Amino acid sequence: MDISRKLGILVVFGVPAIIGGGIIYALFGSYTPVAAYEAMLLLAAGGLIGR
Numbered sequence: 001m002d003i004s005r006k007l008g009i010l011v012v013f014g015v016p017a018i019i020g021g022g023i024i025y026a027l028f029g030s031y032t033p034v035a036a037y038e039a040m041l042l043l044a045a046g047g048l049i050g051r
Contacts, residue, residue, distance in 0.1 A: 006049050013045040 017038055024037045 001049070009045060009048050013041050017041050 020037060020041075021034050024034050025031065028034075
């Protein structure tokens, strides 16, 4: 997998991280669920980049 594809995957996962993080914080009012959400996105992105 070339570098441009890896960067594209990170951008695609970056948008839900920013917008989804705000939504999760608005729903729960705490940063703990946001951290869990971000960790799940990070694992998914890492899984796609690592294969």
